[in-house]
Amino acid sequence: MVQQRRRFRLRSVVFDTIWPTDVELTAGCNRLWTRVRNRIAWRSEPVHEVPVSRCSCGIYATSDPELAAEYLYLYSEVHQPHVVYRAVGLVSLWGSVVEGESGWRASRAYPKRLFLPPSQRRDVVELIRDGLADYGVPVDILDESETPIARAVQRVRRDRRRRRYAATQSG
Amino acid sequence: MEIGEPQRTYTVEPIEDPVPREAPPPEEDPAEPQHEPEEVPGR
Numbered sequence: 508m509v510q511q512r513r514r515f516r517l518r519s520v521v522f523d524t525i526w527p528t529d530v531e532l533t534a535g536c537n538r539l540w541t542r543v544r545n546r547i548a549w550r551s552e553p554v555h556e557v558p559v560s561r562c563s564c565g566i567y568a569t570s571d572p573e574l575a576a577e578y579l580y581l582y583s584e585v586h587q588p589h590v591v592y593r594a595v596g597l598v599s600l601w602g603s604v605v606e607g608e609s610g611w612r613a614s615r616a617y618p619k620r621l622f623l624p625p626s627q628r629r630d631v632v633e634l635i636r637d638g639l640a641d642y643g644v645p646v647d648i649l650d651e652s653e654t655p656i657a658r659a660v661q662r663v664r665r666d667r668r669r670r671r672y673a674a675t676q677s678g
Numbered sequence: 679m680e681i682g683e684p685q686r687t688y689t690v691e692p693i694e695d696p697v698p699r700e701a702p703p704p705e706e707d708p709a710e711p712q713h714e715p716e717e718v719p720g721r
Binding site for chain 2 (some may be wrong): 529530531559560567569574578599600601602603604605606607608609610611612617619642643644
């Protein structure tokens with residue numbers, strides 16, 4: 508997520524898309540070829556519907572909490588000065604939907620519930636939680652509870668620590 | 679995100695609006711209509 512004054516806004520991990528707070532997020536096609544075509548004025552045919560099976564576009568969600576939790580760290584080694592924290596959550600998807608083996612991609616989405624991983628700076632996480640209030644959905648700071656998402660985040664964090672430890676030992 | 683091969687495509691609309699939109703402010707009550715004074719029969 509990114510900070511805009513005292514407010515915090517959800518941002519796509521992959522694209523620079525900001526999730527609005529008072530209206531649903533509507534998917535576009537961000538594939539390079541589609542974006543290039545959109546900038547060529549003499550091509551008048553509309554961009555394809557979003558999502559469609561033959562493309563990879565749409566707003567993604569997974570039924571696997573661990574896969575979602577992995578995104579708390581995706582590109583975390585890349586310098587992203589505007590990204591202040593990561594969140595994971597439940598989402599409502601609707602409109603056109605392509606259903607895959609382990610998830611969905613849809614044309615419209617809005618967060619249903621947000622979870623913030625714990626940090627040693629509890630005060631900072633609480634500030635971020637309060638700054639997400641504009642979304643009007645519950646925002647929880649994850650703890651050691653036994654919910655599926657809390658367990659998934661704990662497991663992903665543990666695996667990352669082990670991999671980093673193993674890397675230091677082998678290096 | 680890897681969600682596997684597409685299994686099916688469909689359209690779904692929510693029963694309730696998933697966006698917690700702010701409710702519009704309540705309309706003010708219209709002013710009480712002024713009643714014409716009743717005609718009192720003279721004595």
